[in-house]
Amino acid sequence: MKAIVITNDDNNYKAELTDISEDQLPEGDVTVKVDYSTINFKEGLAITGxxxxxxxxxxxxxxxxxxxxETSTHPDYKAGDKVILNGWGVGEVHPGGLAEKIRLNGDWLVPMPEKFSSKQAMAIGTAGYTAMLCVMALERQGVTPDKGEILVTGAAGGVGSVAISILSKLGYTVVASTGRPEEADYLKKLGASDIIDRNELSEKGRPMGKERWAGAVDTVGSHTLANVCATTKYGGVVTACGLAQGMDFPATVAPFILRGVILNGIDSVYCPKETRLEAWRRLAEDLDTSNxxxxxTEVPLSEAIPTAEKILEGKVRGxxxxNVNA
Known part of the structure; x- marks a missing residue:
C-alpha cells in the first residue's frame, strides 16, 4: 500500500511516497482503511523537517x-464504522494518516457525525476541530455576540477559515487579520465583517493598546499574540492555538492584571475524548456546510509533499x- 514515509538516516532527512506492507503497521486494536487525510501546518513542518x-x-x-x-477488537468499533482521528501524537510518534491504512488505539477515535462525508470531515479536520475548541472556550468564559468584535488571526488558514464560519453563524461580529489582501472576498464570504492587515499586529507593540476585541482566536503567536492581548477589552478572552509567527510571547503582564484579560490555551492533540465528542457534535450543528x-482544496497523495512545502510558504488557502487512494 502507498504511504508517505519520513526517514532521517545519518542526518539525511527525507520524505517520500513509497510502498509499505500491512505487516509494517504498528500494534493497535483498530485498523482503518483511510479515505482522506489532510495537510496542516504541522504536516508542513514534519515533511520539510x-x-x-x-x-x-x-x-x-x-x-x-x-x-x-476494517478490523477491530475494540468494544466501541466494528468493521464498517465510519471514524475520525485527530492528534494523539499520530504523525509524530505513531504512524499517521498519509497512507492507505492506519492501525491504532481505538480510544483515539471518534465516530464520524452522520452529517459529514469522509471528505467533509477532513475538510474540517484538526484545524476545524481546533477552531471549535476555541469557540467553546470563548463561550465558556462568557464571551457572547453582544460583547463586541472577535478577532481571528491567520484568517485565511485552516483554523482561521473555520473559526470565521462558525463565529459568524453564531452571530458574532468577526474581524479577520491576514497577510493576503487578495483573500478579502473569500474571508467575507465566510462571514468576516472586516479585514485588517496582519502588519498591524505582527511587529513589536506597546504593553497596552486601545481596547477593541471582546475575544480572539489566535493562530500566530509571537508579537501578534502579544498585540492581540494588549488590545483586548477589559475582561476579554484570547484563545491561543498556533505558532505560525513563532513560539515566543514577547508580552507584559499589563493586559492581564490591569484589564483582567484571559489568555486561554487550546490543545487539540491530547484533548479529552468527552471534549472531542462535544466539539464534533457542535461542528455538525454550527458549521455551515455550504462553506x-x-x-x-483536494490533492492526491502524490502531491502531499509539494503541498506541505507550499503551506509553510503561505501559498495555501483554507x-x-x-485523497490517499487517488
Whole structure:
C-alpha cells in the first residue's frame, strides 16, 4: 500500500511516497482503511523537517484520518464504522494518516457525525476541530455576540477559515487579520465583517493598546499574540492555538492584571475524548456546510509533499484534504 514515509538516516532527512506492507503497521486494536487525510501546518513542518515535529523514524505523517474500520477488537468499533482521528501524537510518534491504512488505539477515535462525508470531515479536520475548541472556550468564559468584535488571526488558514464560519453563524461580529489582501472576498464570504492587515499586529507593540476585541482566536503567536492581548477589552478572552509567527510571547503582564484579560490555551492533540465528542457534535450543528467546499482544496497523495512545502510558504488557502487512494 502507498504511504508517505519520513526517514532521517545519518542526518539525511527525507520524505517520500513509497510502498509499505500491512505487516509494517504498528500494534493497535483498530485498523482503518483511510479515505482522506489532510495537510496542516504541522504536516508542513514534519515533511520539510523545518521543525522537530517527528520524534520517531521512520514515520508516516498525517495527524488527521477519516475512514472506515476494517478490523477491530475494540468494544466501541466494528468493521464498517465510519471514524475520525485527530492528534494523539499520530504523525509524530505513531504512524499517521498519509497512507492507505492506519492501525491504532481505538480510544483515539471518534465516530464520524452522520452529517459529514469522509471528505467533509477532513475538510474540517484538526484545524476545524481546533477552531471549535476555541469557540467553546470563548463561550465558556462568557464571551457572547453582544460583547463586541472577535478577532481571528491567520484568517485565511485552516483554523482561521473555520473559526470565521462558525463565529459568524453564531452571530458574532468577526474581524479577520491576514497577510493576503487578495483573500478579502473569500474571508467575507465566510462571514468576516472586516479585514485588517496582519502588519498591524505582527511587529513589536506597546504593553497596552486601545481596547477593541471582546475575544480572539489566535493562530500566530509571537508579537501578534502579544498585540492581540494588549488590545483586548477589559475582561476579554484570547484563545491561543498556533505558532505560525513563532513560539515566543514577547508580552507584559499589563493586559492581564490591569484589564483582567484571559489568555486561554487550546490543545487539540491530547484533548479529552468527552471534549472531542462535544466539539464534533457542535461542528455538525454550527458549521455551515455550504462553506466547506469554499475553503477546501483536494490533492492526491502524490502531491502531499509539494503541498506541505507550499503551506509553510503561505501559498495555501483554507483547508487541504488528501485523497490517499487517488
Amino acid at each position: 523545518k521543525s522537530p515535529v517527528v520524534r520517531k523514524f521512520p514515520m508516516t505523517p498525517g495527524i488527521d484520518v477519516a475512514g472506515t474500520v 466547506i467546499d469554499l475553503m477546501t 483547508r487541504v484534504v488528501v
